Amino acid sequence: MIVERRLLPHLDWSLIAAVLLLTLIGLLTIYSVTWNIQAGQPGAEFWRQAAFIPVGFFVLAICVAVDYRALTQRSPAIFAVLLLALVAVLLFGTVVKGSRRWIDLGIAPLQPSEFARLALALVLAMLYGDGRRSARSLGELVFGAGLLALPAFLIYRQPDLGTAVTLVPVFAGIAYMAGLRLRWLVGALLMTALLSPVIWTYGLKDYQQGRVLTFLDPYKDPQGDGYQQIQARVTVGSGGLVGKGFRQGTQGAYRFLPEAHNDFVLAVLAEEQGFAGVIIVLGLYLFVIWRSLEAARLAKDRVGAFLVVGLVSWFTFQVVYNISMQAGLAPVKGLTLPLMSYGGSSLVATLAGFGLILNVRMRRFTN
């Protein structure tokens, strides 16, 4: 598993640097927002996150080292293992806040759903990229959608609609690259629009409906559902151009904004570092996405390109959704900001994904 030395110059060091920078900015923001005045030290979340960063980069290194083609070729097996893990979670998982998402491995709890997109991206890249298949025919498309539906349904049953939804961009991105006809795309969008009243009534639970309604008018219930959204606005807005300063934020530190170290970590950064800090972070994310798509462009084969696009599609979707939510442009949904938000499994799975992206780019000249 030792990486051949001649491959190292082809490693995208600037992408690694940008990814590392974002994880460190996230870590510092967690440090600031969990700071305990009485104890004079940051909260336990900081130390946990700090411990997961090296773990994540170690996993990233492994994912770079193994030739991605070896992984795509074994993707049916990997996908099967994932499905088994998801079933195991439903059967034996730990219940946290009403959801069964975790499985205790003894050393650390693991959240298999975070790794679902990796397995899905591998198997879909294999499906559409290997040989001369494409997503042009309806049959191929339905088969791919079926592969999406299996893990998505299992995760939805946990229940964790948010994570289940993040699998959709993986499929959509790869299908689009594989030649998905526009008429299918338009048709799917039209179908969704037509079915939305049905989905609204039968597909969404009360609290999910509430979130959407609250988004449309947060002041309908300013102390209840609308609270988080209002406080997120206040948190971001009060940062101004240059922010209140490191550890000078009040909205997150004094718990006016719930989930400040988690889903709303960017709001805290916006409060403390202002618009200037936000622009730097947005710039880094844009650079990471752009640079990753370049890896797809450079990929030596369709499998590599599709794998990258599947992973980037997910990453982009979740980053854009989370930031939209913090900017008040989307309903509050429990989706973290990849790389920056608190969460071990999510960080490791994300870094593993970037390992695969780097992998594809690094091996663009190999046979």
Place this chain on the structure above:
Amino acid sequence: MLTPGAYEDRQSLHLRLLVMQSVVVGLFFVLASAFWVLQVVQYAELSDRSERNHLRTIPLRAPRGVLFDRNGEVLVQNRRSFRIAIVREQTPDVAGTIQQLSRVTGVSIAEIAGVVERRRTDPIFRPIPVIEHATDEQVAAVIAQKLELPGVMVEQVPMRAYPDGGLAAHVFGYVGEVQPGQLQRAEFSGLQPGAIVGQSGLEQTYNSSLMGTDGNRFVVIDSRGREIEELERENPVDGRRVQLTIDIDMQRALEEAFAADGFDGAAAFLDPATGEVLALTSLPAYDPNNFAAGISSATWSALNADPLRPLGNRLIRGLYSPGSTFKIVMAIAALEEGVITPETEISCRGSAVFYGRSFKCWKAGGHGRMTLRHALEQSCNVFFYTLGERMSVDVINKWAGRLGLVGMTGIDLPQEKASFIPSTEWALTARSDGRWYPGETVSVAIGQGAVSVTPIGLATMMATVANGGTLRSPRLVKAIDHGQGWEVVPLPAPRSHVVIDPEHLAAVRDGLWMAVNTPQGTGTTRGRIIGKDVSGKTGTSQVISNDGKAAAQASERAAGRDPRIYEDHGWFVFFAPRDNPEVAGVVFTEHSEHGYLSAPIAKYVLETYFAKKEGRPLPKYKSAVVPAASAVPAGGARAGGGGGGGGQ
């Protein structure tokens, strides 16, 4: 190397990647714009809201100044009290929280909601104190249920603590929240709604000294309202310490004697040389502690509805006819105006005719021939009718004014009423025919008719007679500590100063001494203190004319009410010792029938004064009043009728 079609394939792949990259750039541009709107365009509004979220200004109430008696004994101080307040901004459901708070503390929902309603225009981040002076149980219950009571806080505030049982209530007055109307006034500028100010008595007169300056704490709180840290503290500045002229032992003696005899009324004991008030009361009174704790609406209504009007200070606001006590003014006026000399004799045959009308003396057989000294001793009406015939009402008015019986005395208590002695000038404007009838002057001579004075007016008159003619405003404050130790309040210039001829003064003082110390005296020795030469004069103030009294009392009794409300009030004015008087004053007992029933109260307070001065043990009071089983005396036994015959 390339498979067929691979080139086209790669072209389309690149195109699609370019589309994706463009879409991402577009999305990020939208996101950046959204942050620009929030952080730059809406910065001012959202920054303000963030401040309001976590910054609280918690007022620190300044303790009011401590009041001391003339010997340095603490009279009024402050104690720690808890109050429970609601911060509406932190209360998602105000009505629900009020309900919960009511359940926890046992205070009715209506009462709490009423306070919140009254303060609804306050900024929503300002705490509204809904339960003042909370009990330990209430505080413990609120703290225990803190999580179910968001936005409810417990504050510690200094609260006024007065002596138990309303002692000297009308001296101190009471405090209360500044009223919305008062906030407009200059003296209360800069105060917040809810500030505590003096609303009566000395608390009101000296409010600016006693109040101090409230402070503030600026604190950071978290979303659950818990205090994280204190950013800044403006310490409250305590109110000024104030030393009163009151002697607490005399004050206690005074109220003890009133209580033992069962009388309502008023009294003042003055130092004639300075006008300092040694003891002062008006009864019934109230307990100022009830006001300090935030008076309940029930208590307030009860105090206001009470027919005995305990909130009114009778001493300075009650207007009564002075009765025979006015004979002292007549005596000095007649002597100084040269109408009589101390040796002039006038004959009393039980009645006399003036201006074609018969005026009676209280003693049916008459007093015979007597000089001024004996006329004062025995309170002979005919003697003073005669003086009234020989002097104009304007001369009487002039001398009454010089002695302090016209207008307000200027005592440092709020809302004093003016004493009134008529004059022709007054008649000219106040009466439809503009005339003053000389026959009326004859009534005025014995303190009847269109004469009404306050008890403090009579006390001031006696102090002026006692000091030989210097009229001073009574005052209750001896010294104020403005921060550099006690500063004695300088003696104000006298309101009027006349030198009464020593011979004349001696005659009056002798007469007053005899009234108290001889068996013939109307004081019937009840005010006498052996060796202290108490000098004084009794008087009665009619509530209703003697003719109407029996009928009125009968109807009152038929209605099941106390007929005593039609009984005369009793006066005793005095100074002691006769030569170089140290104390002068008035005791006014409501519905006591006889002036001489006021004398034992005065005597007891004076005994206390002398005992304290000479270092002897303080005396004990023995009430001589027989419980009034039969309130109506045999009507015929009393003089009266005609042009007014009261006055012993």
